[in-house]
Amino acid sequence: MKPPxxxxxxxxxxxxxxxxxxxxxxQIANLNTPHxxxxxxxLKISDDELRESIETNQLRLMKERGSDLTLFSPRASFMxxxxxxxxxxxxxxxxxxxxxxxxxxxxxxxxxxxAMLPQSPGVDPATCISELERCIREFGNVGINLNPDPSGGHxxxxxLSDKHWYPIYEKMVEHNIPAMVxxxxxxxxxxxxxxxxxxxxxxxxxxxxxxxxxxxxxPTLRFLIPHGGGAVPYHWGRFRGLAQELxxxxxxxxxxxxxxFDTCVYHQPGIDLLTKVIPVDNILFASEMIGAVxxxxxxxxxxxxxxKRYIQASSILNxxxxxxxxxxxxxxxxxxxxxxxxxxxx
Ligand SMILES: [Zn+2]
Numbered sequence: 049m050k051p052p053x054x055x056x057x058x059x060x061x062x063x064x065x066x067x068x069x070x071x072x073x074x075q076i077a078n079l080n081t082p083h084x085x086x087x088x089x090x091l092k093i094s095d096d097e098l099r100e101s102i103e104t105n106q107l108r109l110m111k112e113r114g115s116d117l118t119l120f121s122p123r124a125s126f127m128x129x130x131x132x133x134x135x136x137x138x139x140x141x142x143x144x145x146x147x148x149x150x151x152x153x154x155x156x157x158x159x160x161x162x163a164m165l166p167q168s169p170g171v172d173p174a175t176c177i178s179e180l181e182r183c184i185r186e187f188g189n190v191g192i193n194l195n196p197d198p199s200g201g202h203x204x205x206x207x208l209s210d211k212h213w214y215p216i217y218e219k220m221v222e223h224n225i226p227a228m229v230x231x232x233x234x235x236x237x238x239x240x241x242x243x244x245x246x247x248x249x250x251x252x253x254x255x256x257x258x259x260x261x262x263x264x265x266x267p268t269l270r271f272l273i274p275h276g277g278g279a280v281p282y283h284w285g286r287f288r289g290l291a292q293e294l295x296x297x298x299x300x301x302x303x304x305x306x307x308x309f310d311t312c313v314y315h316q317p318g319i320d321l322l323t324k325v326i327p328v329d330n331i332l333f334a335s336e337m338i339g340a341v342x343x344x345x346x347x348x349x350x351x352x353x354x355x356k357r358y359i360q361a362s363s364i365l366n367x368x369x370x371x372x373x374x375x376x377x378x379x380x381x382x383x384x385x386x387x388x389x390x391x392x393x394x
Pocket of ligand 1: 060124274277328336339
């Protein structure tokens with residue numbers, strides 16, 4: 049069996065040149081006086097700066113750790129959809145998506161872009177469609193990140209099963225793209241962004257789908273729940289039991305044709321549990337490297353987010369199952385990626 053392509057389905061541009069943050073800070077400083085700028089054209093980042101920010105970071109680690117391709121989206125905590133209004137989010141999403149696109153053009157073998165949306169609390173998600181279309185048609189994006197809580201920790205939007213979100217789902221189905229359900233910075237001090245808000249949101253998204261019949265309305269809609277699915281795999285028995293109480297079908301039938309989990313779980317016992325509990329067909333390799341947890345685990349001597357090590361070391365998985373996690377499932381869940389790879393003979 050030929051070795052699988054190692055596709056990391058969850059990477060963010062966390063190492064963008066400083067000018068991006070400076071631009072954003074100026075935008076935030078002028079929220080109430082937008083005529084003072086900054087304009088989109090004021091942001092100037094050269095190809096060389098982009099190259100350096102990638103070559104010394106993500107690409108270096110991909111080579112060291114042995115992964116081939118990363119699905120690359122704007123930095124999640126910087127999406128900060130709660131800041132400003134739709135116009136503010138729209139400019140910001142446009143800039144961030146364009147940078148990821150440029151990275152994918154500079155390193156076409158290594159990065160494929162995934163879009164953030166210009167969401168804004170209280171604003172109809174249908175307003176995101178033109179940016180979504182631009183990213184798919186012009187930038188070759190193969191998926192989107194969808195924030196179920198644009199308020200940043202206050203949960204003011206309806207559940208993902210609500211018709212509120214249907215305009216986005218209709219577009220996802222039309223283009224055959226999945227969404228990673230991914231929140232951004234928490235502005236609620238009760239919830240630490242990456243330690244609580246992210247994992248809460250992962251768990252919440254799953255439960256919102258469980259209590260609903262969303263996938264009856266959209267049988268081909270696909271959600272990727274990151275960070276190993278939050279608390280979901282660990283509490284699988286609770287979710288199975290709740291589905292039973294609610295007279296829902298078995299989870300395999302009810303949710304697992306539509307919901308997938310990544311492997312951003314930063315220790316071996318966690319990956320062992322994930323791969324034991326969740327069917328292998330629903331698990332996609334990811335590391336979210338240079339993300340929330342950047343240190344070295346003193347117990348192993350390796351980076352916490354070097355998740356390939358855990359997949360390799362798993363005593364549960366065989367080679368065929370590893371192929372599915374590294375490559376096969378991701379190509380199935382992201383058909384536009386599969387088509388791109390096939391066009392290159394891969
Ligand atoms: Zn992420």
